[in-house]
């Protein structure tokens with residue numbers, strides 16, 4: 277079988293990996309490097325992800341792929357700390373004692389929040405898809421918990437779409453982030469970076485004679501006598517892993533529009549920790565970024581020889597031209613950093629970084645098979661109601677199984 281995969285992110289690579297012995301594969305990737313949202317830069321053993329990443333203990337397919345690729349020795353589980361930056365003050369929110377001390381929630385609010393966290397896995401996402409996160413939290417926990425705790429989180433992640441986001445998304449986020457002990461949240465990472473996952477997939481795929489073409493966008497898709505043509509070349513099967521609206525732009529089917537948003541993430545290096553030892557800081561105060569991620573408060577600084585911090589932000593439509601400068605200037609002022617202390621910085625921008633899970637989203641999710649094409653990616657069922665590396669591996673694996681009629685582990 278002659279197979280084309282459009283997109284060299286984790287979904288496309290997972291699909292090609294599963295199908296690597298089933299025929300000839302051409303994988304088209306528009307960027308110079310593979311990995312999509314999970315791409316990295318640098319050289320040598322330890323690379324830096326363009327966007328911060330960690331995995332979760334429940335990521336069954338991802339962990340099994342890591343094992344298949346012989347990377348289990350790199351997998352490490354660490355305790356991650358969290359905090360909230362509110363009213364110009366950085367509050368640790370890692371331990372139960374921290375949470376009790378947090379002044380923006382009362383004792384009763386905290387108790388209700390803890391109860392909701394415990395119950396988060398028992399809610400039915402189907403029923404919550406039609407309810408906004410705002411209505412759900414206000415109804416369950418009251419307006420104060422919404423405005424002082426959840427609203428800033430929703431705003432920083434979804435901007436002016438925040439009030440349209442469904443409770444299905446919010447509750448799944450609470451559930452996924454609730455694997456925590458008294459000392460913090462348990463998160464996984466690959467020693468040396470997730471670059472090793474992408475590299476392992478690339479090596480395995482090309483070892484069987486399949487072709488990976490980086491710097492080569494799929495620019496046209498059209499019907500052929502038996503199947504579809506990509507960039508003028510006929511294929512028996514085409515798997516597209518790019519956003520449905522991008523696929524439609526090059527000739528693919530027009531599907532109900534899935535709202536997408538972009539990510540702009542500033543990485544910067546410093547000689548000292550300015551995040552109070554905390555890994556993940558959510559911004560309650562209005563800032564040009566919604567979270568500050570002290571990567572080297574999660575992964576030892578010695579691996580990089582410097583402290584690494586990510587400033588995370590999302591945008592709709594177009595990223596303002598001065599976004600990077602505004603992020604840096606704000607960060608320096610708020611976190612008392614002299615601009616001269618920043619050793620280097622890098623702005624990673626991805627216009628199609630993820631769907632916005634508005635109410636009614638589940639009715640927009642396309643099936644894997646569409647008009648003789650195969651579609652899998654961040655928009656597929658395994659990524660509902662939140663996209664993830666696990667969802668990417670599952671979607672790529674599902675679509676590969678559909679093509680060759682077997683079930684992969």
Ligand SMILES: Cc1cc2nc3c(=O)[nH]c(=O)nc-3n(C[C@H](O)[C@H](O)[C@H](O)COP(=O)(O)OP(=O)(O)OC[C@H]3O[C@@H](n4cnc5c(N)ncnc54)[C@H](O)[C@@H]3O)c2cc1C
Pocket residue numbers: 282283284285286287288304305306307310311312313314327328329330331492493494495517518522526539541588626628629630652653654663664665666667668
């Ligand atoms: C800021 C951020 C942080 C994240 N953190 C985490 C985390 O901590 N844990 C977690 O599990 N998940 C995380 N994710 C989600 C995870 O990275 C994604 O769900 C996953 O990598 C998506 O893979 P994908 O292949 O479906 O999409 P993508 O990574 O977007 O890959 C699609 C690929 O298609 C390519 N492409 C686009 N158009 C064309 C074309 N015309 N021709 C050829 N190629 C094309 C793109 O360049 C890209 O490489 C994060 C995502 C972001 C943005």
